[in-house]
Amino acid sequence: MQIAIVLYDRFTALDAVGPFETLGRMPGAAPVFVAEEAGPVLNDSGALTLVAERSLLEVPRPDVILVPGGPGQIDQMDNQVLLDWLRTADSTSTWTTSVCTGSLLLASAGLLAGRRATSHWLALEALPLFGARPTSERVVTDGKYVTAAGVSAGIDMGLSLIGRIAGDDVAQSVQLITEYDPQPPYGAGSPDKAPADLVAYWQSRNRYVPR
Amino acid sequence: MQIAIVLYDRFTALDAVGPFETLGRMPGAAPVFVAEEAGPVLNDSGALTLVAERSLLEVPRPDVILVPGGPGQIDQMDNQVLLDWLRTADSTSTWTTSVCTGSLLLASAGLLAGRRATSHWLALEALPLFGARPTSERVVTDGKYVTAAGVSAGIDMGLSLIGRIAGDDVAQSVQLITEYDPQPPYGAGSPDKAPADLVAYWQSRNRYVPR
Numbered sequence: 507m508q509i510a511i512v513l514y515d516r517f518t519a520l521d522a523v524g525p526f527e528t529l530g531r532m533p534g535a536a537p538v539f540v541a542e543e544a545g546p547v548l549n550d551s552g553a554l555t556l557v558a559e560r561s562l563l564e565v566p567r568p569d570v571i572l573v574p575g576g577p578g579q580i581d582q583m584d585n586q587v588l589l590d591w592l593r594t595a596d597s598t599s600t601w602t603t604s605v606c607t608g609s610l611l612l613a614s615a616g617l618l619a620g621r622r623a624t625s626h627w628l629a630l631e632a633l634p635l636f637g638a639r640p641t642s643e644r645v646v647t648d649g650k651y652v653t654a655a656g657v658s659a660g661i662d663m664g665l666s667l668i669g670r671i672a673g674d675d676v677a678q679s680v681q682l683i684t685e686y687d688p689q690p691p692y693g694a695g696s697p698d699k700a701p702a703d704l705v706a707y708w709q710s711r712n713r714y715v716p717r
Numbered sequence: 718m719q720i721a722i723v724l725y726d727r728f729t730a731l732d733a734v735g736p737f738e739t740l741g742r743m744p745g746a747a748p749v750f751v752a753e754e755a756g757p758v759l760n761d762s763g764a765l766t767l768v769a770e771r772s773l774l775e776v777p778r779p780d781v782i783l784v785p786g787g788p789g790q791i792d793q794m795d796n797q798v799l800l801d802w803l804r805t806a807d808s809t810s811t812w813t814t815s816v817c818t819g820s821l822l823l824a825s826a827g828l829l830a831g832r833r834a835t836s837h838w839l840a841l842e843a844l845p846l847f848g849a850r851p852t853s854e855r856v857v858t859d860g861k862y863v864t865a866a867g868v869s870a871g872i873d874m875g876l877s878l879i880g881r882i883a884g885d886d887v888a889q890s891v892q893l894i895t896e897y898d899p900q901p902p903y904g905a906g907s908p909d910k911a912p913a914d915l916v917a918y919w920q921s922r923n924r925y926v927p928r
Contacts, residue, residue, distance in 0.1 A: 519734050519737065519738055520738035526765060527869075537765075539765060553750070554767065556767060557765075559764075644900045658738075658895050658897040661731075661869065661901075662902060677902065678903045678912065679905075681903050681911070682908070682915050682916065684731065684867065685868050686869040686901055687855065687869075687906030687907040687910065688897075689873050690876060691876050692889045692892050695892050695893065695896060695898030696893070697893070699898065700893040701889065704890045705893065708890075
């Protein structure tokens with residue numbers, strides 16, 4: 507099962523690596539990192555380079571499409587090469603998925619019109635511009651479209667998707683070997699739980715939504 | 718604050734990227750990926766390449782040392798270049814940290830003797846061979862040494878460490894922007910919670926401990 511993980515300049519690393527580390531461990535999974543051109547791709551902070559092994563055109567029919575988010579997604583929202591690839595690949599994919607603002611790229615390609623979807627909490631407001639129906643659930647499944655909330659939510663999505671594809675036993679096995687027994691030292695992981703001043707701070711410098 | 722994240726052949730990607738994505742967002746953080754030689758480094762599955770921007774020798778005095786785990790750690794346990802670098806860098810570091818079996822590399826360098834520490838649940842048994850005292854807590858702090866449990870535990874460690882270095886408010890801010898509000902679809906993330914057959918399966922093919 508080929509899983510194409512799409513990289514682009516200023517993607518967020520954990521968006522891609524979280525679901526890679528879970529979904530990619532499913533027996534039979536063949537994850538491949540792709541970008542418009544094969545080669546090194548810099549993350550959003552500029553401190554980490556991941557390598558895209560293949561160009562988009564070299565991977566035309568993945569079974570699973572996985573689009574991470576990151577502030578760089580804004581510049582990709584009118585990248586017709588990427589949007590055309592997404593539409594074509596989606597026409598034969600089994601699952602089309604995103605983490606964080608990756609859903610705005612699926613939406614820009616027209617793939618989420620009329621569908622329930624999620625995104626980073628700072629980007630939910632942009633989904634209706636593309637006809638999608640935003641929800642604040644952590645992992646949202648609507649048909650073959652699976653979207654996850656911000657950054658770390660891709661880990662939960664990866665395990666959910668393994669459960670759907672390969673069964674609960676396999677998903678639990680991957681959870682065990684990745685020791686995913688989260689114990690956050692704080693309870694500030696969503697805007698309804700975090701201190702209001704922190705929510706307001708991030709809203710004031712929202713880098714995810716085009717202005 | 719320079720944070721040296723150590724890469725080596727067949728490291729586990731999420732071990733490195735989880736704490737990078739949290740700790741690396743702390744104001745003033747300057748994460749740098751390092752390896753024995755600068756350049757591309759393959760992960761444990763061979764499907765993902767991260768780039769080490771600097772060689773170990775180019776980064777002799779990081780403020781924070783972060784050593785991920787992965788099955789490749791076995792071959793590093795007698796790599797004197799790495800062990801010498803760890804000992805030297807540790808002599809001036811503010812924090813010396815690991816995720817998963819990265820703790821076996823700190824232990825091999827002699828840095829955990831007499832200290833409480835953790836590792837991937839499959840590797841805890843190896844810690845006493847180096848004089849460390851294994852615990853099954855998710856994040857263990859003993860002086861300036863912070864070790865995290867398997868793979869995904871590096872995210873929790875990253876947030877804990879931000880709290881200690883920069884305060885609770887900053888840590889919560891990073892938790893919020895990475896939307897770390899985990900909702901695993903299963904409860905199988907540790908050996909005491911997972912089905913016994915899955916625990917036995919992974920024990921039977923333990924790739925983390927030298928035999």
